[in-house]
Amino acid sequence: MPPSPLIAKAICVNEILKRLYEQHAPALLLYARIWCRFPEDALQEAMIELSHQTELPPDPVAWLYQAVRFRAINLHRGEQRRNKREREVALDRTPFFVDAMQYNTDAAELEVAMKALPEDLRGIVVARVWGGLTFEQIGQLNGGSSSGVHRRYHDALVKLKEQISGIPCRGSNNE
């Protein structure tokens, strides 16, 4: 006996959510790390929020990035209200990246370089490099034009290169 349309729809939605989570969770987690120390909470809340939607958003990936960002900022505000001791105890020590020793630059160095970037540039790099979002999508996310996002993305990459190699790059604003 085939399942009722409602159950079939629920199964379908569940499958979509699962696929979205499995494909984008690491990048979304990295994105949430820009603002809060408990990125998994932000991601989980965003997934629950997506499951509450009566209709799947037209661009669910971009929607998830937006939701994770809002949740992470809210969590960060909550964190700020807690006392210093609590924050120190619960400090998230998880590394940003899985160690990649086969390259000249290891993951720890990249993490340091990423942390040195301003928040907005970090968000653009994460959304573009690991999230796979287009400049237009990132522009909508941050409320800017795609050309402006591209310019800032380029600046961010230049700064990252400088941080990692220690040599100023061609096209750098600091030159």
Added chain:
Amino acid sequence: MNENQFQDRFEDEGSSDFERRLREFQPTPPRTSWEDIERSISLDQQVTVRRTPPSSWSKMATHAAATLAGVALGVALMLMLKNDGAPEVVLDSDVREQVVEEPVDSDRQKTTLLQNKVAVNRHRNSSSSDRSVFRSARALRSGPLTPLHRNIDLQPWQNVSYDRMTFTAEPSSTSIEPSDFVQPMAAPQLLRQLLDEQSKSSNQRGNKTNSG
């Protein structure tokens, strides 16, 4: 500038290589598995279902109950306002008889009642500062209570003050007895005294004429 143009520019500047290298670094996956997320979603949905009424009839019942409560509150407020605006004194049957039997024909009493009615109406339309001035003026004007009010013995719960602008009665603790003002024996005594004085003076006058 479209996406391809951006890409071309990156190729020129050698940024795409760096971008590719960056992509090789895999972000740390979450400790939370999809099963955990699924469980939390289903738990959240159960809570949401419990919070909201399951069907339309319960929504209607809630709405009807809220409407009834609103109507009842409105009626209660109207009654309260009505009672507060026009203070009433509940009389016991014997007191009521006494009041009815009491003659209400004195001009002063009628005037006082009329003044009180006017005062209440004026108070309803006045501001709080007006009321305090008005209370003082009323206290000066009204003087002692009229016989009609004097005989009303209020219950403790009926104790009302001038602040609530109750002009028709005072608390029972300060009720005034008729004997405080009315002296039934005063007239005969005075008359007797006058007669005595008259008789004395006439006697003295008689004595003088007799002696003269």
